Amino acid sequence: MLVPLRQCTVFMLLLLLVAGSAFAAEPRPFDARYRLEVSGWPNATIEHRLSHAGAEWQSVMRTAITLARGHESSRFTIGEAVHSLHYSSGYRLLGIGKDYELNRESLTRLPDRQAALFELSRRAVADDCTTPCRLRYVDHRGREERIDYQRLGQHTLELPAGRFESIRVEVTEPDSPERRLVFSFHPDVPGLLLAMEYYRDGKRLSQLRLSELSLAAAELASTSTGK
Structure with a gap:
């Protein structure tokens, strides 16, 4: 889940870590x-499911710790670019929180951050x-956001999942160039995040690592030893 880094609280970082090409791999x-x-918070587990029904795909992320919990969900279609159809999210911190929703009319120009x-990952x-x-x-309130990204190359990862x-x-x-995220994506499974690191002023403040993976289709044709 993409997030404006300058507005990122620790809790939002827990939740919001997280134009396509025809040559990208098919989604699975x-x-x-x-x-x-x-840093300074208990470890957390994040669940991410990508599923589809017909031409529509849905991406859902959830997490919870003792004091906080939240989720985001996005429905979208995939063509030369990703087109969002519906977005919803909800967050609770110390029992206080709010729910958000964006309909198709609010997502005609740009994708929501789950779809983004x-x-x-495809780009x-x-x-x-x-x-x-x-x-x-667009963020959870429908406001336009921008990020800059550059590819750093390929890398082999040893993770709990394989x-x-x-x-x-x-x-x-x-x-905010002093704040940066480094994502590691699977090259053959669009949308599958393998790892993430968050840095501020050159210091790593958090990291995310894939611990379990289940694919609905055939096993990965790669070096993965995960299930």
């Missing part, structure tokens, strides 16, 4: 679980952005 449904470590994360594989490229999306080849992408905001 999956269920993934992650372990998130944030899926789109970023990471299909594009060769070694200099910053830009992705625009051994994976990954495509690494660095993400920053135009006005």
